[in-house]
Amino acid sequence: MPISKDEVRYIAHLGRLGLTPEEIEHFQGQLEGILAYIDKLKSLDVKEVEPTAHVLDISNVLRQDAPQPPLETEKALRIAPQREGDFYKVPRVIE
Amino acid sequence: MSLNALTATALLERLRVQKATPEALRADLKKRFAGVEQRVRAFARPPDFKAPPASADGPLKDIPVVIKDNICSNGEATECCSKILAGFVAPYDATVVTKLKEAGAFIQGKANMDEFAFGSSCETSCFYPTRNPWDLKRVPGGSSGGSAACVAADEAVMALGSDTGGSIRQPAAFCGVVGMKPTYGRVSRYGLIAFASSLDQIGPLTKDVRDNALLLRTIAGRDERDATSVNVPVPDYTKALGRDVKGLRVGLPREYFIEGMDPEVRAALDGAVALLKKHGVAFLEVSLPHTEYAVATYYIVGTAEASSNLERYDGVQYGLRRLDPSNKEDAALAAMYKKTRGEGFGPEAKRRIILGTYVLSSGYYEAYYGRALKVRTLIRRDFEEVFAECDLIATPTSPSAAFRLGEKTDDPLSMYLSDIYTISANLAGLPALSVPCGMTKSGLPIGLQILGRPFDEEGIYRLAHFYEQKTPWHTMKPKL
Numbered sequence: 001m002p003i004s005k006d007e008v009r010y011i012a013h014l015g016r017l018g019l020t021p022e023e024i025e026h027f028q029g030q031l032e033g034i035l036a037y038i039d040k041l042k043s044l045d046v047k048e049v050e051p052t053a054h055v056l057d058i059s060n061v062l063r064q065d066a067p068q069p070p071l072e073t074e075k076a077l078r079i080a081p082q083r084e085g086d087f088y089k090v091p092r093v094i095e
Numbered sequence: 096m097s098l099n100a101l102t103a104t105a106l107l108e109r110l111r112v113q114k115a116t117p118e119a120l121r122a123d124l125k126k127r128f129a130g131v132e133q134r135v136r137a138f139a140r141p142p143d144f145k146a147p148p149a150s151a152d153g154p155l156k157d158i159p160v161v162i163k164d165n166i167c168s169n170g171e172a173t174e175c176c177s178k179i180l181a182g183f184v185a186p187y188d189a190t191v192v193t194k195l196k197e198a199g200a201f202i203q204g205k206a207n208m209d210e211f212a213f214g215s216s217c218e219t220s221c222f223y224p225t226r227n228p229w230d231l232k233r234v235p236g237g238s239s240g241g242s243a244a245c246v247a248a249d250e251a252v253m254a255l256g257s258d259t260g261g262s263i264r265q266p267a268a269f270c271g272v273v274g275m276k277p278t279y280g281r282v283s284r285y286g287l288i289a290f291a292s293s294l295d296q297i298g299p300l301t302k303d304v305r306d307n308a309l310l311l312r313t314i315a316g317r318d319e320r321d322a323t324s325v326n327v328p329v330p331d332y333t334k335a336l337g338r339d340v341k342g343l344r345v346g347l348p349r350e351y352f353i354e355g356m357d358p359e360v361r362a363a364l365d366g367a368v369a370l371l372k373k374h375g376v377a378f379l380e381v382s383l384p385h386t387e388y389a390v391a392t393y394y395i396v397g398t399a400e401a402s403s404n405l406e407r408y409d410g411v412q413y414g415l416r417r418l419d420p421s422n423k424e425d426a427a428l429a430a431m432y433k434k435t436r437g438e439g440f441g442p443e444a445k446r447r448i449i450l451g452t453y454v455l456s457s458g459y460y461e462a463y464y465g466r467a468l469k470v471r472t473l474i475r476r477d478f479e480e481v482f483a484e485c486d487l488i489a490t491p492t493s494p495s496a497a498f499r500l501g502e503k504t505d506d507p508l509s510m511y512l513s514d515i516y517t518i519s520a521n522l523a524g525l526p527a528l529s530v531p532c533g534m535t536k537s538g539l540p541i542g543l544q545i546l547g548r549p550f551d552e553e554g555i556y557r558l559a560h561f562y563e564q565k566t567p568w569h570t571m572k573p574k575l
Contacts, residue, residue, distance in 0.1 A: 012449060012452075014452050014456060018422075018438070019437060023445070030507055031449060031450065031453065040388065041391050041392065041467060042462075046469035049473060051472060052475055054292075061322040071186060079184060081413070093426065093428050
């Protein structure tokens with residue numbers, strides 16, 4: 001299935017992935033090759049088959065609704081690229 | 096023999112009778128590291144070889160364990176061999192690390208790996224590729240290539256890896272060590288940096304089957320912090336060792352004996368089958384009819400889950416951050432996400448994010464992801480049918496022995512296809528182990544894969560141990 005450069009650009013945008021024009025060209029070709037391979041699944045009739053999202057026979061896992069010690073704020077913020085007080089700092093979101 | 100070359104089982108005995116000391120063991124490991132690491136490059140960063148904090152009294156007392164760089168250990172660098180996690184110091188211990196410490200073991204260091212475990216050769220690490228200790232021009236396999244190589248090179252006693260599509264078993268086969276991917280849900284994934292959450296499992300890489308059983312017993316079990324870990328009692332796996340194998344029924348799936356299986360691999364497998372037959376194992380030809388769809392299913396499910404799991408690397412809470420004032424199309428925050436991710440992820444991670452995002456995107460979701468989940472059901476059912484008549488399944492671990500560095504790096508599809516025998520166990524959630532079963536003429540190890548029913552790691556260990564004890568392969572060491 002042919003994939004256009006615009007499609008690769010759009011997918012990269014959805015994944016918030018900055019790509020160079022060379023990368024877009026490179027991945028365009030590779031994506032086409034991989035999709036051509038995985039298209040073999042289309043030859044199977046799966047109309048009556050239930051999906052498997054994961055293999056365990058469990059649906060809900062419950063526990064006591066009791067507070068546990070959380071990860072300390074300071075421990076979490078110590079590895080932040082930028083902080084202000086007890087907050088993560090990021091570039092302005094609303095102009 | 097230097098202490099670093101011994102199994103954990105042998106070391107524990109020497110330590111117990113005081114024929115060896117923890118200090119002497121650390122000194123031997125340090126010496127070995129100094130002697131071979133520059134050529135093998137099994138570690139993500141050099142261990143410090145300092146005395147660990149006082150250890151608990153437990154079944155692995157004073158035994159050092161190397162862990163893959165995607166397993167968090169409190170206060171230590173854990174970078175998944177990715178630039179996007181450069182400088183990341185884990186703020187807590189993974190449950191497997193807690194369990195190791197409770198058992199008296201300590202973390203010796205972090206092993207090199209493919210970036211985010213994306214790869215089958217250890218070449219996508221952002222640091223450097225690891226080399227195969229048996230032939231330094233060849234790959235150790237991946238993604239747990241560092242974990243396998245450090246054990247094979249006697250730079251470590253035992254190691255942990257993670258396996259999403261073969262990432263423990265394939266490097267174990269390439270490096271001539273024993274590697275187990277446990278049943279999905281057997282080992283807690285808490286603190287394992289997620290790749291594909293419905294497929295990932297942590298497991299042991301060791302010098303022999305007994306060590307493997309010992310290490311799995313230590314790390315297995317239900318964990319409140321991982322809702323997918325299952326409350327099934329953990330047996331003492333070492334008790335399964337030494338039992339007779341007479342009457343075991345082992346399936347040989349005809350779909351695995353295909354064009355592309357190297358004749359030397361085929362001969363090694365035939366040899367293992369003949370030996371086990373002589374000791375009363377019954378082999379049956381069985382069919383796993385959906386085998387040819389496993390790789391395609393895996394590269395949809397695996398990349399879909401990976402693209403979702405990797406959303407968190409955005410430059411906000413930890414790891415790399417890059418601003419991009421030159422981007423006029425996006426708001427400053429979105430520009431930061433794109434620049435951070437564009438610079439932080441390597442080519443294979445980008446490829447998988449693109450593929451995973453594509454198969455989940457509106458208009459393609461049902462055609463790719465939805466369909467792959469249904470094919471996954473068909474693959475599971477194949478195994479259920481075979482396990483109704485067989486106790487275990489035997490296959491080669493990989494269609495060939497270790498390939499050369501660079502041989503498959505420009506051809507992602509050919510790299511993906513090298514996982515053809517290992518992927519199904521992850522899709523079906525089954526336990527599977529690789530044990531050395533031969534050497535090629537050029538001196539490269541070959542692996543035998545044994546798969547079992549869910550939570551029957553004991554049955555796998557029983558057969559693997561019996562086979563190992565009748566053959567010389569596990570005693571061979573690479574010349575370094």
